[in-house]
Amino acid sequence: MKKTRQIRIIEVKSEVGAGTRGASLGVDAVKIAALDFRSTFFRTRRSINIPDDNAALYGVVESRYAKRIRSVIKMYERIGAAVRDSLKDGKFPIIISGDHSNAGGTISGIKMAYPDSRMGAIWIDAHADMHSPYTSPSGNMHGMPLASVLGEDNIENKVNDLDYETIELWERLKNVGDISPKLDYRDLLFMTMRDFEEQEGYLLKKNKVKNFTTSEIRKTGVTKVCREAMKYLAPCDKVYVSFDVDSMDPTISRGTGTPVKGGINEREAADIILELVQNERVCALEFTEINPTLDSENVMAETVFEILSKVARQIEQI
Ligand SMILES: [Mn+2]
Structure with missing residues (x-):
């Protein structure tokens, strides 16, 4: 029998x-969805709230190629500590976050809790999130969490000239938790990734990064794909699952910042996550990039809540 x-x-x-x-409203949108469904989900489960630094959005952008990186460092540290403590308490953390840069904090926390373990990551996302400040066309940090934990600068494809301060801050971000790199390319696996810039394409090809496309998932079937994914990550003791809602197709909802055609549907997303969490090596799960201001009728948050409640029950084995 499985442990609860x-x-x-x-x-x-x-x-x-x-x-x-x-995207900061995503968490509350999911809670509103729970209330609309008359669910007691958030009443019966302990939830902790990590203070944000969104007030920085009113300030000037200091590093144009790594926008608000100081705030992102703070978030990595805060989330990292909370995830580390949850894991050390024997809990399964489910993170509901605003934008995907927060996932770098989650990975930091897992690595801090299990410094001697080999960690794998399943990145369910339309994007590769593998830019560094040296290559990013936008300077938005939610396109960089994987590069930060992989310790990747991608200098070979450098397009931006960074000032000394930005370089120093990027080094600090990579080193949160005093461990860098936190993740190895061979322990990273994508699902539904379909939109990336050429600088990221270079890294994906060079490091032979695995990606299960939407059509492969449909052709092979969710169960088999998930089994293959966990087999691919067999050398990893701990596996983190990061679910960016833009992995789903824009036809489901407009409620995310950077939608891309050709994604999975809500049923496929639920089945994938439900299948993955059955494996006991999966130790943390994140839902991210839910943006109700771009949505209508709170559809994306309702979709996420339905997945979240099913997955939580699965983990708890109720
Ligand atoms: Mn993402």
């Missing part, structure tokens, strides 16, 4: 890494 695991919800309303405003 207790989840801990971690709410992160930070959206400083996004280029479009509104």
Whole structure:
């Protein structure tokens, strides 16, 4: 019989890494969805709220190629500590976050809790999130979480000239938790990734990064794809699953900052996550980039809540 695991919800309303405003409202939109469904989900589960630094959005941008990186460092440290403590308490953290830069904090926390373990990551996302300040066309930090934990500068494809301060801050971000790199390319796997710039394409090709496309998922079937994914990550003791809602197709909802055609549907997304969390090596899960200001009728948050409640029950084995 499987052990019962207790989840801990971690709410992160930070959206400083996004280029479009509104993802900080994603957490509350999911809670509103729960209320609309008359669910007791958030009443019966302990949830902790990580203070954000969104006030920085009113200030000037200091580093144009790494916008609000100081706030992102703060978020990595705060989320990292909360995720580390949750894992050390024997809980399964489920993070609901604003923008995807927060995932770098989650990975930092997992690595801090298990410094001697080999960590794998399943990145369910339309994008590669593998830019560095040296290559980013926008300077938005939600396109950089993977580069930060991989310790990747991608100097070979450098397009931006960074000032000394930005370089120093990027080094600090990569080194949060005093461990860098936190993740190895061979322990990273994408699902539904379909939109990336050539600088990221270079890294994906050079490092032979695995990606299960939407059509492969449909052709092979969710169960088999998930089994293959966990087999690919067999050398990893701990696996983190990061679910960016833009992995789903824009036909489901407009409620995310950077939608891309050709994504999975809500049923496929739920089935993938439900399948993955059955594996006991999966130790943390994140839902991110829900933006109700771009949505109508709160559709994206309702979709996420339906997945979240099913997944939580699965983990808790109720
Ligand atoms: Mn993303």
